Amino acid sequence: MSWVTRYLVAQDGLSEFVGRAISWLTLGMIGVLMIEIVARYFLNAPTLWAHETSTMLYGAFCMLAGAYTMRHRGHVRSEVIWGALPKRGQAFCDVLIFSMGLVVLSIFLKLAIEFAADSWAVLEYSNKSMWQPPLYPIKTVIPVAVGLVLLQNIAELLRAVLNLFKVDFDDPRESELEIDIDPELLEVATKADVASTPDHR
Numbered sequence: 001m002s003w004v005t006r007y008l009v010a011q012d013g014l015s016e017f018v019g020r021a022i023s024w025l026t027l028g029m030i031g032v033l034m035i036e037i038v039a040r041y042f043l044n045a046p047t048l049w050a051h052e053t054s055t056m057l058y059g060a061f062c063m064l065a066g067a068y069t070m071r072h073r074g075h076v077r078s079e080v081i082w083g084a085l086p087k088r089g090q091a092f093c094d095v096l097i098f099s100m101g102l103v104v105l106s107i108f109l110k111l112a113i114e115f116a117a118d119s120w121a122v123l124e125y126s127n128k129s130m131w132q133p134p135l136y137p138i139k140t141v142i143p144v145a146v147g148l149v150l151l152q153n154i155a156e157l158l159r160a161v162l163n164l165f166k167v168d169f170d171d172p173r174e175s176e177l178e179i180d181i182d183p184e185l186l187e188v189a190t191k192a193d194v195a196s197t198p199d200h201r
Helices: 003-022 025-042 050-071 087-122 136-164 172-180 183-196
Strands: none
Touching: 003 050, 003 136, 003 172, 025 050, 050 136, 087 136
16 A cells, blocks of 8 residues: 555545544534424423534534545536546546645634634633633634644645646545445446447447
8 A cells, every 4th residue: 555545544534434424413503403392382491502502513513524525526616617528637637726826725714713813812702692602612613623634635736736637546435435325226327337438440
């Protein structure tokens, strides 16, 4: 296994682990909202904390899911243009996109760290409700999330550069994509490919 493959396995593994770990936050959000529904509509005693807690959990979930989404190529892109290009054309577009992403995310990371540090410096609290929860923990999630996306962006940029220059390497994600395909759909697709292949005998 080359150093490229080892690096990609490690980086993809990090994004995968974080994505699967934060998926449990959905249960927390559901639990908080259920408590609020019961308290408000059945006990006539709405809580002071449920709304902001669910908002912060949802915010953390969305931010931390960015690296996992990039790792599974789930971010939006113009498939009409990108999909019509040859492999090297796609790789060239990816190099441009992830290079710009590297610059933007680096700047954003610096700003996010300063943003979180300022919140910690004053031990910032929310003034949106009488509950007034601390905001510095959730603001710390922002630079962490940006840093994770930046790390995955570097891995995607490396993949794109290697594909652009036709450097042979083992991409661990390609084998995963084959495993993730429904076996029945794969069988149908294979039969369709065979049927559409002209007979040159």
